[in-house]
Amino acid sequence: MNILISDELLNGTVTNQFEMQVESDQLTVADLIKKRVAIEIENYNKRLPEYFNGLVQPKEAERTLNGYKLKAKQLIDVEKQIYIALDAFQKNGFFVLVDYEQLEELDQVVTLKSTSKIAFVKLTPLVGG
Numbered sequence: 001m002n003i004l005i006s007d008e009l010l011n012g013t014v015t016n017q018f019e020m021q022v023e024s025d026q027l028t029v030a031d032l033i034k035k036r037v038a039i040e041i042e043n044y045n046k047r048l049p050e051y052f053n054g055l056v057q058p059k060e061a062e063r064t065l066n067g068y069k070l071k072a073k074q075l076i077d078v079e080k081q082i083y084i085a086l087d088a089f090q091k092n093g094f095f096v097l098v099d100y101e102q103l104e105e106l107d108q109v110v111t112l113k114s115t116s117k118i119a120f121v122k123l124t125p126l127v128g129g
Contacts, residue, residue, distance in 0.1 A: 001025060003112055005036060006119045007055070016053050022112060029096060030086060030106040032118070037085045041078045048073045055094070055120060056081045094122045 007016040020039055027035075033055075040054035051067035052058060058076050061068035086106060088094060096103045097119040098110050112118075 001112065001114050003114070003116055003118055006117070008119045008121050010121060010123070025112045026109055027112070028106065029089070029103045029108045029110060032096065032110065033085050033089060033106075034082050036120070037082045038078050041076045041081055045075045045078075048075075052076070054081075055122075056085050056088070092123060094120055096120055 002019045002021055005018055005020050006014050008014050020036060022035065037055055040052075044052050044054070050073075051064065051069055052061060053067040057063060057068045058070060058081070060072070060074070061070045089096070089106065097117075098112070099116055103110060
């Protein structure tokens with residue numbers, strides 16, 4: 001099933017949006033975050049575009065209007081970025097809404113529908129490794 005993922009600001013402005021394939025209609029918040037970060041990093045690492053648009057800002061990147069610009073094109077470490085994203089969720093660096101309901105625990109199980117709307121709302125910039 002494909003689900004729609006959005007990055008939003010606190011005022012509801014959507015800053016990034018993409019579809020993500022999930023194998024099951026039930027997964028934990030941690031699995032949702034891991035899958036999202038892994039897909040973003042894998043897509044970036046395959047193409048190495050000028051800008052990275054993702055949940056976690058790579059450590060060697062600077063924030064620009066078009067996304068995060070790495071000083072030198074390089075592969076991003078998936079595992080490190082996942083760890084940083086999970087840690088940031090626990091420290092309220094961002095929160096996750098599924099169908100307008102805030103998810104609060106990494107082990108919380110979410111039941112998704114094909115019409116589910118998933119929003120990642122960043123409260124602070126997430127800088128990774």
